[in-house]
Amino acid sequence: MLKIEKPNILIVDDNPANILSIEKTIRSNDYNIITANSGNEALACVLEYDFALILLDVQMPQMDGFETARFIKSNSDTHHIPIIFITAINKEKKHVFEGYNAGAVDYLFKPIDPHILSSKVNIFIELYKNKKEIERYAKTLIRSNKDLEQFAYIASHDLQEPLRTISVYIQLIEKKIKEQLDEDCLSFMGRTVKAVDRMRNMINGILDFARISNQAKPFAPFSIETLLHSALxxxxxxxxxxxxxxxxxxxxxxxxxxxxxxxxxxxxLISNALKFCDKEPPRIHISAKQGKGEWIFCVKDNGIGINEAYYEKIFDIFRRLHGNSKYQGTGIGLSLCKRIVERHGGRIWVVSEFGVGSEFYFSIKNS
Ligand SMILES: Nc1ncnc2c1ncn2[C@@H]1O[C@H](COP(=O)(O)OP(=O)(O)O)[C@@H](O)[C@H]1O
Ligand SMILES: [Mg+2]
Known part of the structure; x- marks a missing residue:
């Protein structure tokens, strides 16, 4: 596990004796303590360092604790820092509520019980460490996903060329010696060419998959009707x-x-609806309805249907429920759809009845 930098705690009080007493109570090797004697000094500190917690005196000359807290909470770089107010005077409910309104997570009255203060501080330090750990994992994950996409893109791009060469030469050989080949050999040749075609389709699918983030365009307003027409x-x-x-x-x-x-x-979705259908004629209906803060689109078919056990699995890359002899494909289409929809902050799912038909839904946020 990576070593985490020591978290910082800020103590803000205009009375140096109070700062000293809090410092004594919570002193630990697990974190650094930084002190400020006024609201203004506290604001300068939070802009310079990241803090796991602020212990903030309410009564201070010029800028009091509530005002300081409001400034901290109004800045997007500092609004996440938890604040505990500490006061000897403002014990009335209305002051306590003012403290919570200003963004406090807790309100402690002097004289402070050292055990309570220490255990609260420890909880916030623990929370801070966990949050940093999650942020670090998320960053590593994003980086390795990007590397993987880049790898998939380059590998599949470079694989296309030798595959083209194989396909061309097999066909040239077949042309040259066709008369000398028996039926078995011709069938072997045919199968090889088909396998090369299938591999080419898969490579193109992986390229499409990698392109979703590699060659993504910025979002802009578009009429779904126009997009649907071009798909059709x-x-x-x-x-x-x-x-x-x-x-x-x-x-x-x-x-x-x-x-x-x-x-x-x-x-x-429409090409799947056309492909996975054993009825004549295939009937497909495309619809849109408004959900909570999102639009939900549906492609409904009267096809072969999907067993409930596979509702989620079919969105995995290369997952197919049928052999290539009956329904051709690579098993990339739905995983591609899922990635695209998720890039748009939406979801994709299926509801189906085996032998009757399927309804594929996807949502896109209203923004
Ligand atoms: N409309 C549909 N009706 C029935 N099965 C479907 C439908 N769409 C997808 N499937 C199933 O999900 C699998 C994955 O779909 P997809 O990723 O598009 O791959 P492909 O079309 O290349 O097989 C398909 O192989 C099929 O088994
Ligand atoms: Mg498909």
């Missing part, structure tokens, strides 16, 4: 091929999003 346009051939009946709601909102990525989500 891209699938035009498949829709005609399957004689599918596609309907949609009359109203679609405008949302703040990456238009290319949301088009990809619709395209993947």
């Amino acid at each position: 346009n891209n699938l035009n051939h498949l829709i005609k091929d399957k004689d599918a009946i596609i309907t949609n709601d009359n109203y679609f909102p405008e949302i703040i999003c990456d238009d290319t990525q949301i088009t990809i989500v619709f395209q993947n």
Whole structure:
């Protein structure tokens, strides 16, 4: 485990004797104690150092404790610092409430019980250490995720070239010696070319996956209707091929999003709806409804349906419920959708009835 820098505690009091007595009570090797004699000095300190806790006197000349606390809480860099007010005078309820309103987490009256103060300080030090630990893990996780994405992008990009060469040469060999090959050999050649194609599709899928954050565009307002139309346009051939009946709601909102990525989500969900269908004609309905602070979109089909046990698993990368002979694919589409939707602060899920059809939902925050 990494060593954490010692946390800081700030004691603010205009009376040096009070500071000394608190310092004596809470002195420990686990943290540094910094002191300030006025509200102004305290503000200068919080701008310079990070604090695990502030012990703040209420009665001070010029800027009192409440005012100091309000300044600290109004600054986005310092508002997270817990404050405990310490007072000998303002014991009335209205003052206590004023303290809480100013952002205090606790209110202690003098004379202070040293055990109570020490144990409260220890709790806040523990909380601070845990918070720092979580922040550090989050940073490491973000960094290693970025490295992994970069690796996936470079590796899949570089793998495309030799694969193209393999595919071209196999086909050239086949052309040259076709007459000399028996049926078995021809079938082996055919299978090799198919496997190369499948691998190319998977590599392209991984590239698409890595592109979600590598080549992400900033969000802007877009009409969902326009995005849906371009998704349907891209699938035009498949829709005609399957004689599918596609309907949609009359109203679609405008949302703040990456238009290319949301088009990809619709395209993947609709192409799955067309693919995983054993009925004629495939019927697909696309709708939108407003949720709490979000829009929820739905692609509903009359396809083969999904067993409840797989509702979550199908969003994992490369997870497929069927072999390639019946339904072709790479198992990347839904994981791609999930990543895109999560990048937009939303969720994606499925509700389905085996043999009847599925409803794929995704939400995008109203912002
Ligand atoms: N509309 C659907 N109806 C039934 N099963 C589906 C549907 N969409 C996805 N699935 C299942 O989820 C799996 C993962 O989907 P996806 O990631 O798009 O991969 P792919 O389409 O390449 O198989 C599919 O292989 C299929 O088993
Ligand atoms: Mg798919």
